[in-house]
Structure formats: structure tokens, C-alpha cells
Amino acid sequence: MTGRLRAVRDGSMGGMRQAASTRALRRLQAAVPRIRQARRGVPWRVVVIGEFNAGKTTLINALLGEALLQTSVVANTRLVTVVSFAASARMSLEHCDGTRATIDRAMLCPAQAARRLHIAVPHAALKTLCLIDTPGLGVGDVTIERRIRRALSRADVVVWCTPAVQAWKASEQTIWLGLPERIRKKGILAVTFADAIGSSGDATRLIARLNAEAGPYFAAIVRMPGIAKAPPRRGGPARAA
Numbered sequence: 487m488t489g490r491l492r493a494v495r496d497g498s499m500g501g502m503r504q505a506a507s508t509r510a511l512r513r514l515q516a517a518v519p520r521i522r523q524a525r526r527g528v529p530w531r532v533v534v535i536g537e538f539n540a541g542k543t544t545l546i547n548a549l550l551g552e553a554l555l556q557t558s559v560v561a562n563t564r565l566v567t568v569v570s571f572a573a574s575a576r577m578s579l580e581h582c583d584g585t586r587a588t589i590d591r592a593m594l595c596p597a598q599a600a601r602r603l604h605i606a607v608p609h610a611a612l613k614t615l616c617l618i619d620t621p622g623l624g625v626g627d628v629t630i631e632r633r634i635r636r637a638l639s640r641a642d643v644v645v646w647c648t649p650a651v652q653a654w655k656a657s658e659q660t661i662w663l664g665l666p667e668r669i670r671k672k673g674i675l676a677v678t679f680a681d682a683i684g685s686s687g688d689a690t691r692l693i694a695r696l697n698a699e700a701g702p703y704f705a706a707i708v709r710m711p712g713i714a715k716a717p718p719r720r721g722g723p724a725r726a727a
């Protein structure tokens with residue numbers, strides 16, 4: 487078990503990050519009922535997508551209040567990563583034939599042989615939300631795009647991350663409108679990199695523009711709270727491939 491998995495298990499996140507996590511969760515959960523009513527005892531499958539470096543992984547870490555997943559300024563997430571609840575933390579790789587290997591054995595396997603990474607941690611938020619991180623869309627990798635579409639086909643909620651700077655570019659709209667309507671109907675547009683927004687006036691103008699340009703394509707538009715980066719933890723990142 488890595489240090490990050492252990493930290494989530496032990497509930498050792500700082501108070502500030504916990505408050506930011508609560509705010510981020512509330513904003514997302516406020517938008518979710520518009521798409522689907524709660525199903526008792528079954529977590530919503532929230533698939534987070536967008537172009538590379540859009541802040542997808544950081545958003546999931548923010549929702550958890552913990553730097554569980556590794557983020558990077560270079561294209562980073564290679565595997566669809568399912569973060570779910572378990573009473574005790576564990577991590578496994580799912581191979582292309584559907585079999586799974588725990589992370590210790592998985593570390594010995596070539597990444598190409600895996601199609602998905604599963605991380606299970608005892609985090610309260612994961613009792614209602616199963617968070618699914620994905621690699622960046624639109625980079626022309628057919629295998630990755632097929633895996634993302636597979637994850638989308640089982641999504642209850644689809645969160646498209648658009649960075650506040652240059653939000654909702656033409657390339658984003660092209661990819662989004664290329665997805666089937668039944669998937670787009672579950673869509674929330676999440677504005678990431680909120681700390682890059684200069685003033686509350688800028689924020690109001692940005693949301694007004696997004697409502698006009700992207701509003702018709704999403705069930706809700708949510709400005710995520712600013713992200714306070716969590717310090718790296720002992721034991722290295724929770725990353726297997």
C-alpha cells in the first residue's frame with residue numbers, strides 16, 4: 487500500500503484541504519440531482535473527461551481532499567482509473583482479458599497489458615460517488631479513446647473539465663459533440679483552474695460566456711473551487727503505469 491492510500495485510509499488530510507474538498511463535493515453534488523436521482527446504496531459513476539492537462543486528475547484529488555492520484559504538467563494519466571470505496575485500501579490492475587492483479591504483482595506487468603487501474607480506499611465521499619479518471623481525449627490514441635468511451639457507456643454522470651483560461655475551446659466542443667447524445671445528456675461542464683480567474687467580475691463574465699456557448703450542451707455548469715495542491719506524501723504516488 488502506498489503512502490497516499492494509507493493517508494486516505496487514516497483520514498490524515500489537513501483541515502484546509504478537507505474544507506476545499508467539502509466545497510468541491512457540494513458543488514458537484516448540487517449539480518448531480520439534475521441528471522439523476524440518488525439510487526439508494528449504489529454510488530454514482532462519475533466519469534471525468536476532457537482534453538489533456540485540463541485538470542481532470544487534480545479535480546478528483548480535490549474532491550477527495552487528498553493527492554491520491556498523480557498529476558503532471560505533461561500528459562500524465564495513461565489508464566482509465568476507477569476510484570471507489572472499500573473498507574480497506576487496495577489497488578489492482580485490470581488486464582485486457584478482464585482479470586485483475588493486485589498492485590504488487592501488477593507492478594511487474596507491462597502497462598500495455600492493462601486496460602484499467604482500480605484504487606479502492608475507505609473515503610466517505612466514495613460511498614456515494616465512484617470517481618473515474620481518464621486520459622486526455624483528442625490526442626489521437628485509438629485504444630485510449632475506446633477505453634474512455636467504454637467507461638462513458640456505464641457513466642451516471644460525465645464531468646467535462648474545461649480550464650478557466652481559454653475555457654470551452656472549439657476543439658473541446660468538437661470532441662464533446664462527437665459523443666453520443668445519451669452520454670452528453672449526463673454532462674456537467676466543470677470549470678477547472680479557478681485560481682487563474684482574476685476577479686469575481688471575471689468569473690461572472692466567464693460563466694455568462696459559458697452559459698451562452700456551452701449551456702445548451704450540458705445539464706449544468708459548475709465552477710470548481712480553487713485547488714490548493716496537497717504536498718507529496720511519504721511512499722510516493724499512487725500510480726502503477
Ligand SMILES: Nc1nc2c(ncn2[C@@H]2O[C@H](COP(=O)(O)OP(=O)(O)OP(=O)(O)O)[C@@H](O)[C@H]2O)c(=O)[nH]1
Nearest residue numbers: 538539540541542543544557558561562563622679
Ligand atoms: N494552478 C492550478 N494548477 C492546476 C489546477 N488543476 C491542475 N493544475 C495543474 O495542471 C497540471 C495538469 O493537471 P492534471 O490534473 O494532471 O491534468 P489532467 O487533465 O489530469 O492531465 P492528463 O491526465 O495528462 O490528461 C498539473 O501540473 C496540475 O498541478 C488548478 O486548478 N490550478
Ligand SMILES: [Mg+2]
Nearest residue numbers: 542543562563
Ligand atoms: Mg490526469
